[in-house]
Amino acid sequence: MTGASSDLMDAARAWMLRANDPAFTDWDGLTRWLEADPRHLPAYERALEEDAWAGELADAANRDAVHAPSESALPRRAARRRPWVALGGAVAAAVVGVTVWTMAPDAPASNVYVTALGEHRSIALSDGSRMEINGDSQVTYDPDTPRMVTLDRGEAVFEIRHDEANPFVVQAGKARLIDAGTVFNVVNDDGRFEVAVAEGAVIYDAGRQPVRLEPGDALVRMGRDGAIELRKADPANVGAWRDGLLQYDDATLTIVARDLSRTTGTPIAVSPVARDMHYSGTLAVEGPASDVFARIGPLLGVTFRKNGKGWEMTPRDGAIR
Structure with a gap:
């Protein structure tokens, strides 16, 4: 793909992304762009085809992740409604969707x-x-x-x-x-x-x-x-983990443990009897892991016990909440 062709496809995809916003109102601008050059409409239609293909891939990957479902149980992709705008005898699709960017064979590795x-x-x-x-x-x-x-x-x-x-x-x-x-x-x-x-x-x-x-x-x-x-x-x-804070609204301790592991650098498991326990509030996780766990354990209603290379969360005094 030449540089000019790549720029044209980038512009077509960008219009798709903008029009996908439910608050998008610049339909006149989209129409003007489509009419400005005879190459714009084919590029836009190609972008639409890429979007449909991307949606099919996403659904296929999602189905593969489900273990042996019946065909009737598989989620079906909702049909994309595409309003049509008359353009002096030509027809252009006003997008409802997004696209996948493609990479030329000689492009640098990701x-x-x-x-x-x-x-x-x-x-x-x-x-x-x-x-x-x-x-x-x-x-x-x-x-x-x-x-x-x-x-x-x-x-x-x-x-x-x-x-x-x-x-x-x-x-x-x-x-x-x-x-x-x-x-x-x-x-x-x-x-x-x-x-x-x-x-x-x-x-x-x-x-x-x-x-x-x-x-x-x-x-x-x-x-x-x-x-x-x-x-x-x-x-x-938002993103308070950057400041050593983790915030939750009725999260399971399984979720809390995964976040603690990711943020503190210490593998944390949850005992089977604690997996369904929930927590709402803020956890301060700055400092050495042992100090953090001693501080937040009472808030979570658990005790952190050393377990091999990591830690395990168990209910305090056997109580489950």
């Missing part, structure tokens, strides 16, 4: 950032955006498509330099997050997906009806096929 338990990394991206990666996480970034990253697993905060003509996309499992000038935190951890917005707005798109999240909004999905739940978050505390 950068894969992997952090160990307890390791935090701050990465400046070439477009002026920044991502801060929590421990035990992996993020893939292709310099050839600098406005897209993939959170393969773990947790990261993204501080995005807004570009209305070329929105930033974070892929996390089957979900795509499209920024609108944003600071937001994302968790993609073994079927658990969470996003919370501190600034700007994010459009959550997992192949069905997109959801727009404003500052103070959070979205949670437990399990790859789980229903989404909308919650509220304090914008000032």
Whole structure:
């Protein structure tokens, strides 16, 4: 693909991403762009085809993750409604969806950032955006498509330099997050997906009806096929793990343990009798692991016991709450 062709496809994809925002109103601008050059409409239609293909791939991957389901039990991708805009005899699709960026065969290899338990990394991206990666996480970034990253697993905060003509996309499992000038935190951890917005707005798109999240909004999905739940978050505390704070609203201790492991760098298991216990509140996790566990154990209603190379959480005095 030549540089000019690549720029044209980038512009077509960018219009798709903008139009995917439920708050999008610039249909006249989209129409003008489509009419400005005879190459624009074919590029736009190609972008639409890529989007449909991407949705099929996401659904296929999701089905593969489910153990031996019946065909009737498989989730079906909702049909994408595409309004048509007449353009002087030509027809252009006004998008409802997002796309997958493709990489030329001779493009540079992607950068894969992997952090160990307890390791935090701050990465400046070439477009002026920044991502801060929590421990035990992996993020893939292709310099050839600098406005897209993939959170393969773990947790990261993204501080995005807004570009209305070329929105930033974070892929996390089957979900795509499209920024609108944003600071937001994302968790993609073994079927658990969470996003919370501190600034700007994010459009959550997992192949069905997109959801727009404003500052103070959070979205949670437990399990790859789980229903989404909308919650509220304090914008000032989004990504508070960077300051040694972990915040929860009725979270299971299994989730708390995974977050503690990722942030403190110490493997933590949960005893079977404690897995269904819940916690709401804030945990301060700065300092040596043994001191942290002694401090937060009473808040969680557990005792931290040394277990080989890691620790195990067990209910205090055998009590379960």
